[in-house]
Amino acid sequence: MERLQKFLAAAGIASRRKSEELIQQGRVKVNGQVVTTLGAKIDPSRDRIHIDGKPLDTKEEPVYILLNKPKGYISTVRDTHGRKTVMDLIPKHMGRLYPVGRLDSQTTGLLLLTNDGELTYKLTHPKHEFSKTYRTLVKGKITHEAINQLEQGIPLEDGLTAPAIVNVLEIKDGKSLVEITIHEGKNRQVRRMFQAVGFPVQNLKRISFGFLNLKGVSPGKFRMLTSYEINNLKRSVL
Known part of the structure; x- marks a missing residue:
């Protein structure tokens, strides 16, 4: 079961905020009944959802893609500003x-x-602690104190981050190449963590998501996940 507005947002219908507005405006039906209560829960595998009278097909053939995202692209389904x-x-x-x-x-x-949508919800839920590793180039020669802070947790405006795993790969020409593994998904989290300890990020790349990596996938390209990978992902968030 998952919250209706979160499912609509994950399905690319609208942003979370706009999905909430659709619900409050009485434009969403679940199993033939108008739902206006935020936080109402649905079962995507069973419930029939209509938006403005049009059915939302929640039983599409599942597709799973691994993309190597280049710079300059935003991670949304559509953008009202034409980006x-x-x-x-x-x-x-x-x-x-x-x-x-x-x-x-x-x-x-x-x-x-x-x-x-169900797998998306589970993979992004903090309780499953799904690991994500980033390789980042930061300004300055990173200190042991900063590393210890990152590993213990950084207080940000939206809460204390969970302990991270940090490995320094290289320090050269007044810059540090660092790998960091986190288990959360706060907005611009890695950038804010390094900024908080005094080492602003100059370049940031996610190199792995759990057991998945970018091997064989060039920037701007993608590949389909194998059935083995899909099953492993599902098992990891049971």
């Missing part, structure tokens, strides 16, 4: 897909796209 989105990199015949989590426009690397 490039990750969907511009995927053939339209593959149907309605939506990103699993977000990478900001200047962050590159591994991004999953799928039409499996």
Whole structure:
């Protein structure tokens, strides 16, 4: 079971806020009944959802894509300002897909796209602690103190981050190349964490998502997940 507005947002119908507005305006029906209560829960595998009288097909053939996102693309299904989105990199015949989590426009690397709303919800839920590893180039020679802070948790305006795993790969020419693994998905989290300890990010790339990596996938390209990978993802969030 998952909240209706979160499912609509994950399905690419609208942003979370706009999905809430659709519900409050009485434009969404679940099993023939208008739902106006925010937080109402649905079962995507069973419930029939209509928006403005049109059915939302929740039983599409599942599609799972691993994309190597380049710079300059935003991780949304559509953009009202005409900016490039990750969907511009995927053939339209593959149907309605939506990103699993977000990478900001200047962050590159591994991004999953799928039409499996239930799996998206589980992979992005903090309780499953699904790991994401980033390789980042930061300004300055990173200190042991900063590393310890990152590993223990950084107080941000939206809460304390969970402990991270940090590995320094290289320090050269007044810059540090660092790998960091986190288990959360706060907005622009890695950038804000390094900024908080005094080492602003100059370049950021997600190199792995759980056991998945970018091997064989060039920037701007994608591949389908194998059945083995799909099953592993589902098992990891049971």
